[in-house]
Every structure is written in C-alpha cells, then in structure tokens.
Amino acid sequence: MNYDLIMFFLSAKQPRRIRVIENTLTQRRTVSTLFWGMRYGINDFMGLLPKLDSNTTTGELKRLINAGLVVQSDASHYLLTAAGAAWVHKAFHQFDYHEGVKMNARFNLRQFRSRFLLAVQIVSEFSYQNSHYYPMLINDREDQFIKQWFHHFKSKALVNELTSLLNAFLSGMSDQLAYQFSTILNGHSTTGMTIFQQAAKFKSPVAPRLVDEWQLFSCLVKFITIHQNDYPSLVSLLNGTQRSLVSNSAQQTYQMFLNRPQIDWIARARRIKLSTVREHLLEVAILIPRTNAYFQRQFDHSIWQYLESTYHGNIDDWQFSTIKNQFSNFDYFYFRMYQILRSHVDE
Numbered sequence: 001m002n003y004d005l006i007m008f009f010l011s012a013k014q015p016r017r018i019r020v021i022e023n024t025l026t027q028r029r030t031v032s033t034l035f036w037g038m039r040y041g042i043n044d045f046m047g048l049l050p051k052l053d054s055n056t057t058t059g060e061l062k063r064l065i066n067a068g069l070v071v072q073s074d075a076s077h078y079l080l081t082a083a084g085a086a087w088v089h090k091a092f093h094q095f096d097y098h099e100g101v102k103m104n105a106r107f108n109l110r111q112f113r114s115r116f117l118l119a120v121q122i123v124s125e126f127s128y129q130n131s132h133y134y135p136m137l138i139n140d141r142e143d144q145f146i147k148q149w150f151h152h153f154k155s156k157a158l159v160n161e162l163t164s165l166l167n168a169f170l171s172g173m174s175d176q177l178a179y180q181f182s183t184i185l186n187g188h189s190t191t192g193m194t195i196f197q198q199a200a201k202f203k204s205p206v207a208p209r210l211v212d213e214w215q216l217f218s219c220l221v222k223f224i225t226i227h228q229n230d231y232p233s234l235v236s237l238l239n240g241t242q243r244s245l246v247s248n249s250a251q252q253t254y255q256m257f258l259n260r261p262q263i264d265w266i267a268r269a270r271r272i273k274l275s276t277v278r279e280h281l282l283e284v285a286i287l288i289p290r291t292n293a294y295f296q297r298q299f300d301h302s303i304w305q306y307l308e309s310t311y312h313g314n315i316d317d318w319q320f321s322t323i324k325n326q327f328s329n330f331d332y333f334y335f336r337m338y339q340i341l342r343s344h345v346d347e
Contacts (some may be wrong), residue, residue, distance in 0.1 A: 003042035003060040004207035012085040025049040031279045034286045044101045048214055072219035091208050095270045103218040108241045111215050114138040115237045118146045127159045130220055136186050153233040167230050169223050181216050253280035261298040278333040289344040307338040315339055
C-alpha cells in the first residue's frame with residue numbers, strides 16, 4: 001500500500017492497525033475487520049481496492065516513520081504525527097469526510113463505475129454517429145450488460161438524458177472536482193485519464209485522486225437515485241449493483257433471532273456452529289445500528305450490569321481479559337456485543 005493511502009486511513013488520535021485497513025479495502029470481511037472498521041469509521045470503503053498490493057506496506061511505513069509523519073504506538077498500531085496530520089489535511093483537502101463514500105454500502109461502486117464509463121463512451125460516440133472506435137475494456141459480464149442496456153435505450157433521448165445528468169451533477173460541485181471528474185471520461189475524440197495521469201497533471205500524490213474519485217462516484221449514485229425519475233435510462237445502470245448491508249446468511253440468522261432469541265436453537269435449526277450464529281448477530285449489530293436496542297432487550301440484564309460496571313473510557317482500550325478474570329465462564333460474544341452497542345451510543 002502506498003504511503004499516501006496509508007496516511008489517509010490513519011488518525012492522529014486513534015492508534016490503528018494497518019491489517020484492518022488492508023482487509024477492509026480488499027473485502028476480507030471478518031467480524032473482527034467489521035468491528036474495527038466501525039471503530040475507525042472506514043467500513044464504507046469495503047472492497048474498493050480488491051487488488052491492493054500489501055507487499056510494500058512495511059517499507060512505506062518505515063519511510064513515513066523516518067520522515068516524521070507517522071509513529072508506531074505498539075507492535076501493530078500506528079498514529080499520524082502532527083506533521084502527518086497536516087500533510088493529510090492539505091493533500092486530501094477536497095475529500096468531504098462527512099459525505100465519505102456512503103453509497104458503497106448500498107451499491108457496488110466499482111461495478112457501477114465501469115458500467116458508467118463505458119456507457120458514457122458509447123453514448124458519446126453514438127451522438128457523433130461513429131461506430132468505429134475502441135471501446136473501454138471491462139469484464140465480459142459487464143460488457144454484455146452495457147451492450148444490452150444500450151440496445152434497449154439507444155436513441156437521441158438517451159444522449160439528451162446523459163448530457164442533462166452530467167451538467168446537473170457537475171454544476172453542483174467545485175470547478176476543480178468537476179474538471180477532475182470530466183478528465184476520467186472517455187468520449188468522442190477524448191481519452192479518459194488514469195489515476196496516475198491525473199496525479200501527474202494535478203501535481204499531487206496518487207491517493208488523493210483515488211479517494212476523490214471514489215467519493216465522486218458515490219455522490220453520482222446518490223444523485224441518480226434521488227433524481228431517478230429524471231434519468232430513467234441511467235438508473236438502469238444500477239440494476240444488479242445493489243448490495244445488502246449484511247450477508248444473506250446473517251440476515252436469515254437475525255430473522256430467526258427476532259422470532260426466537262435463543263442462540264442454541266438457531267444453531268440447531270440452521271445446522272451451523274454456535275460461533276457462526278454469534279458472528280452473524282455481531283455482524284448485524286455492527287452494520288445495522290437500529291437493531292441494537294432489540295439486542296440489548298433480549299439479553300440477561302445482569303450481563304449488561306456486569307459490563308457497565310467493569311468498562312469505562314475509550315472502547316478501543318477495553319480488554320476481554322478484564323471481565324474474564326472476574327468471571328471465568330463469561331462469553332466473549334457479550335463483551336463484543338457490548339462494545340458494539342456502546343460504540344453506536346457514543347457516536
């Protein structure tokens with residue numbers, strides 16, 4: 001992972017593990033990754049960089065430490081220094097942390113991006129009545145989807161709809177972001193820039209261009225869904241990109257828990273391990289905060305009393321061994337669930 005991307009995901013106040021960041025970006029979706037991703041506020045970035053090269057990470061971290069931009073707080077956690085935080089603030093000044101990439105939790109942004117870019121190119125060439133060009137290369141399944149989509153909607157109205165969308169969407173952002181978005185588009189006599197070409201043009205590191213692009217496509221999806229009546233053809237590009245907040249299996253476990261909140265019974269009924277049932281419920285609690293009140297009502301009140309009297313302060317610092325030493329048979333599941341519920345309350 002490159003130095004600038006490492007710095008974007010680090011914090012000056014919260015020690016963070018690089019492995020959690022890498023697992024999030026590459027979608028190694030364990031409950032541990034989801035929990036710490038929640039604590040770091042990065043779960044929305046899940047799966048956005050599946051081919052991330054982690055082989056360079058150690059060397060890049062040493063480089064950052066030697067430059068005084070990052071410090072290692074313990075064997076596996078890192079912090080930005082004041083100089084590092086200032087660098088991040090300057091380099092990523094266009095990124096809206098409040099907006100983030102929220103739509104990636106509901107739609108596969110990478111899938112939509114490839115569809116949209118190819119669609120723009122095809123519609124642009126069609127508007128010039130040009131059928132002799134090299135289309136952007138995407139995987140066969142998505143390529144076939146776009147061919148069918150274009151065959152269905154092919155018309156002058158589609159050209160007008162796409163033109164209207166681009167004008168409306170880009171007019172709502174800064175000139176610099178609008179220009180950056182326009183540089184990635186392929187069209188008639190126009191070749192979109194890669195992230196590296198953008199970085200060279202804007203004289204910036206690569207990661208700010210990358211995360212800005214992630215956010216731009218997240219905002220584009222949000223814009224299309226809000227104004228879907230105005231862009232019926234382009235809304236269709238989202239078909240099949242929708243994703244559930246939690247896995248289908250976790251959703252099934254949770255539905256059974258709603259009807260009968262007995263973990264042992266669910267494990268027998270579904271013929272899965274007890275540990276799997278617990279992981280499913282933790283996943284739901286992490287990713288769907290509105291379920292948290294229900295979870296708390298279903299568990300023995302004395303369990304929460306023990307936890308409330310034992311743990312205070314920064315949730316990141318809590319150790320299971322603290323309550324395990326008091327109650328040797330205490331279930332780790334309740335400790336983690338309490339951390340999750342408190343995290344959402346403290347947000």
